[in-house]
Amino acid sequence: MRSIITLLTIFCLWSPIASQAQDDDEHSARWRVKTLSDIDSSYVRFDSVVRSSITEQNALPRAEVNGDTRRLASETTVYEITAYLTGIKRELDGDYHLVMMDLDSSAYMIFEVPNPDRPEVRATSRWQLFDKVKRTIDSLTFGEQRLLIERFLEVPIKLRFTGVGFYDTWHLIPQAGMPPNRRELHPVLTVEVAQ
Secondary structure (H helix, E strand, O other): OHHHHHHHHHHHHHHHHHHHHHHHHHHHOOHHHHOOOOHHHHHOEEEEEEEEOHHHHHOOOOOOOOOOOOOOHHHOEEEEEEEEEEEEEEOOOOOEEEEEEOOOOOOEEEEEEOOOOOHHHHOOOOHHHHHHHHHHHHHHOOOOOOOOOOEEEEEEEEEEEEEEEEEOOOOOOOOOOOOOOOEEEEEEEEEEEOO
């Protein structure tokens, strides 16, 4: 019994430290691609929005990416996806991690909103879009997300988003909502309540 308590204590003490280190590494991985400040962001087709669904995005083949991977051709499309917001987490860097569920299936996906208050994000040409999305999410959920915990909504909210398709790097600690192909909508560009 004592060894179980010791193991649990070590895990509880180590877990936040490991999570902090992991988040620091992950949030810097492909940072420029995530915030549209990379050299290849000029290839993103902002004037041609493609309707899609979480199920369709989950069916795409997985791309192997690491922190140094430049924007892929499959990350140059802006999608419009209507889905249910089921959970939200404020990441260590202030980004909003939104857990989204497909309208017609149990498929999940992560949509992410860069923190518009970070100086690196303010230096991008689209920080005002990120700020508007963040304020909209705040007004629809719990107010500004201050805690670094995942909050799940008792009643999901049906929302329509536009954002850029993105493949995330592998995470040591699994993330709620992450599909097997690690496809995300990142960054989210617009959000509105859907009927």
